[in-house]
Structure formats: C-alpha cells, structure tokens
Amino acid sequence: MIVELSIVVPTFNERLNLPTLIERTGAALDGVAWELIIVDDDSPDGTASLGKEIASRDPRIRCIRRVNRRGLAGACIEGMLSSSAPFVAVMDADLQHDETILPRMLARMRSGEVDLVVGSRYVPGGSADGGFSSLRAWISRWGTVVAKRALNVELNDLMSGFFMVRRELVEFIAPQLVDSGFKILVDIIASAEQPLRIEEIGFRFRERTSGESKLDARVGLDFVGLVLNKATHGVLPLRFIFFTLVGVSGVLIHFAVLRFSMALFEVTFTTAQTLATIAAMTTNFLINNAVTYRDARLRGVIAITRGLLLFYLVCAVGAVANVSVASWIYDNYELWFLAAMTGIAMGSVWNFALSSFFVWRKT
Ligand code: GDD
Numbered sequence: 114m115i116v117e118l119s120i121v122v123p124t125f126n127e128r129l130n131l132p133t134l135i136e137r138t139g140a141a142l143d144g145v146a147w148e149l150i151i152v153d154d155d156s157p158d159g160t161a162s163l164g165k166e167i168a169s170r171d172p173r174i175r176c177i178r179r180v181n182r183r184g185l186a187g188a189c190i191e192g193m194l195s196s197s198a199p200f201v202a203v204m205d206a207d208l209q210h211d212e213t214i215l216p217r218m219l220a221r222m223r224s225g226e227v228d229l230v231v232g233s234r235y236v237p238g239g240s241a242d243g244g245f246s247s248l249r250a251w252i253s254r255w256g257t258v259v260a261k262r263a264l265n266v267e268l269n270d271l272m273s274g275f276f277m278v279r280r281e282l283v284e285f286i287a288p289q290l291v292d293s294g295f296k297i298l299v300d301i302i303a304s305a306e307q308p309l310r311i312e313e314i315g316f317r318f319r320e321r322t323s324g325e326s327k328l329d330a331r332v333g334l335d336f337v338g339l340v341l342n343k344a345t346h347g348v349l350p351l352r353f354i355f356f357t358l359v360g361v362s363g364v365l366i367h368f369a370v371l372r373f374s375m376a377l378f379e380v381t382f383t384t385a386q387t388l389a390t391i392a393a394m395t396t397n398f399l400i401n402n403a404v405t406y407r408d409a410r411l412r413g414v415i416a417i418t419r420g421l422l423l424f425y426l427v428c429a430v431g432a433v434a435n436v437s438v439a440s441w442i443y444d445n446y447e448l449w450f451l452a453a454m455t456g457i458a459m460g461s462v463w464n465f466a467l468s469s470f471f472v473w474r475k476t
Pocket residue numbers: 122123124125126127152153154183184185188204205206207209253272273274275295325326327328
C-alpha cells in the first residue's frame with residue numbers, strides 16, 4: 114500500500130480515546146490510502162502500549178513512543194517527519210476535531226491549488242461553542258487577533274491544531290520549527306519562506322468526552338514568546354523574550370510592594386525601595402527558574418538558595434551597567450528617555466547573559 118495521507122496524532126493520556134478515533138478516521142477516509150501515526154510522550158495511562166497493540170494488527174496504524182520528552186509541537190514535528198506520504202495532517206486524539214472534513218481537506222490538497230488547509234472554528238460551518246470554556250474562547254480569540262497582526266497572515270483560526278499540509282513543505286522548514294509549546298500551525302506559517310496558499314474549512318469543535326485538556330498558562334506564555342520570536346524574524350531568542358517578560362512582571366511587583374509598604378507600614382522611601390527591589394528580584398528568580406529555565410531548573414533548598422544569591426549578585430552588576438550607560442548617554446546627549454531605555458536594555462541583556470551563564474548554566 115502506498116500511503117497518500119499520514120495523519121499525525123499527538124497523544125498524552127488518550128488511551129480511552131484511541132479505539133473510537135481510529136474507527137471514525139477509517140470510516141471518514143474510506144477509499145483513501147491513509148495511515149495514522151500516534152506520537153505519544155510515554156503517557157502514564159499506557160496510550161503507547163495500546164497504540165502498538167493496535168498497530169500490530171492494523172498496518173495503517175503506527176505508534177512512536179517518545180521518552181523523557183514532553184511537548185505537543187515537538188511530537189507533531191516528529192510525527193510529520195516520520196512520514197513519507199505526499200500529504201500530512203495533524204489532528205487531536207481527543208475527538209474534538211471533526212474527522213469527517215478530512216476528505217474535503219485532502220481534495221483541496223490534491224488539487225495543487227493550496228499548500229495548507231486548516232480546520233477552522235471561525236469560518237462558516239465552524240463553531241467552538243461545544244468544546245470551550247468562555248475564558249478559553251476569549252484567550253483563543255484575542256490570541257488570534259494579536260498573532261494575525263504580528264505575523265501579518267489572513268487566517269481566522271490561527272490557533273487551530275487541525276490542519277493538512279504538503280509534506281515537502283514541512284521537510285523544508287523543519288529546522289526552523291520550535292519544538293516547545295502548542296502552536297505548531299502559527300510556527301509553520303511564520304517559518305515558510307514564501308507566503309503560503311492557505312484555505313480554511315469550517316468544523317464544529319466538539320466537547321472532550323474522556324481525559325482532560327493539557328493547555329495551561331505556560332502554554333499561553335509559550336505562545337506570546339513564539340509570536341514575538343517570529344515577528345522579529347528570530348532576532349530575539351525565545352529565552353530572552355521570556356526573561357524580559359518576567360522582568361516586566363518584576364517591575365509591576367516592584368511598584369506594588371513600594372506602594373503598599375509605604376502606605377501600610379509608613380517606612381521611608383529608601384526602605385520601601387529596598388524591599389521592593391528584593392521582592393522583585395526574588396519573584397523574577399522564582400519565575401525564571403520555573404518557566405524561562407525550566408529545562409535547567411534548580412531544585413532543592415540548597416540549589417535554590419545558592420541560585421537566588423547568585424541572581425542577586427548578577428542583578429546588582431546589571432544595575433551598575435544600567436546606571437553607568439544611562440548616565441553616560443545623559444551626560445553627553447541630555448536625552449533622558451533614550452538614556453533610560455538604553456540603560457534598561459543594557460541591564461536586561463547583561464542580566465540575561467550572566468544569569469544564563471552563572472545561575473542556570475545555559476547558553
Ligand atoms: N505527544 C504529546 N505530548 N501530545 C500532547 C501533549 C504532549 O506534551 N500535550 C497535549 N497533547 C495531545 C493531547 O493528547 C491531544 O491529543 C492534543 O495534543 C491536544 O491536547 P489538548 O490538551 O486536548 O488541547 P486542547 O483541546 O486544550 O487544545 C486544542 O485546541 C486548541 C484550540 O485553541 C489543541 O488542538 C490546540 O492545538 C488548539 O490550539
């Protein structure tokens with residue numbers, strides 16, 4: 114059998130959904146030479162072993178078990194790269210995506226008129242009311258608006274996880290794709306050298322019946338980072354973007370602590386400013402440790418204390434760098450805004466470089 118369409122299905126704890134998924138996919142694609150590639154991140158519920166058991170009886174099913182790795186985007190990339198079919202699709206395992214539009218997606222791909230077909234909730238024939246909490250719907254809608262602007266693409270459902278694409282295109286851009294996070298579709302579009310010919314086909318986003326969603330706040334943050342990274346054409350490394358976003362949160366904390374300690378405890382400004390600085394550095398350290406450097410995360414009281422002290426030290430040096438550059442510019446050009454901004458930029462790059470090197474030992 115020469116496969117025409119590979120359907121990549123990333124899974125994490127989807128054992129209960131596999132049998133129905135395979136049955137429905139088969140029914141929808143009657144007469145098509147398809148295969149379904151399960152890419153499982155070693156789910157504790159044994160999704161991979163069930164996948165392999167099914168695969169041992171059904172040649173249309175394959176199962177890749179990845180160990181010591183987590184990540185939806187990475188799993189999708191790996192599945193797509195394992196295909197040798199002309200067309201590849203990505204579809205969720207939890208039955209939220211409507212497999213009955215697969216034949217229409219395939220027909221559009223076969224026509225050669227499009228590079229990418231997206232299953233869309235926000236075009237006629239599509240809806241998202243079934244599978245979404247209102248908060249999720251809101252985040253999804255605004256995420257789409259922001260990303261459309263930043264990346265300059267006309268696509269109504271940029272956040273979709275359901276699409277079909279020419280495999281050659283994926284092969285070509287694979288080295289540029291970011292394998293953390295959820296947003297593989299945005300990434301493919303942003304990484305393509307030429308504007309892609311994209312079409313959307315509406316579908317009703319169904320409710321999840323078994324298992325639970327893995328999308329959380331960290332995923333949202335990953336998305337913001339990805340958009341900034343792509344919008345600046347990769348000039349800003351993802352890690353630096355996170356580091357800076359965390360820095361911005363530190364500024365908010367700084368002001369909050371400053372205001373409160375002055376109002377509540379009637380301390381002097383200098384004391385309040387010192388408290389605020391320590392508080393902001395500490396939260397910055399903790400958030401960076403959990404998010405920005407999660408792959409090099411410091412664990413245990415001793416490692417964390419040591420890391421925190423080093424981080425204070427790095428920030429102190431960064432502050433000196435910041436103030437000296439800013440003063441130099443101010444003294445020479447008297448442009449206070451430019452001086453302050455340059456100082457801040459200087460301090461952030463410095464803090465980032467040094468803490469990557471000394472605190473988390475990453476480059
Ligand atoms: N291999 C692997 N590794 N698979 C994963 C991982 C992971 O770390 N995390 C999630 N998955 C699988 C799930 O098992 C499921 O098949 C699919 O990826 C989607 O995960 P869900 O947890 O069900 O995501 P969701 O329903 O909240 O989000 C879906 O809808 C969003 C709409 O805004 C996804 O399709 C998103 O891509 C989409 O943006």
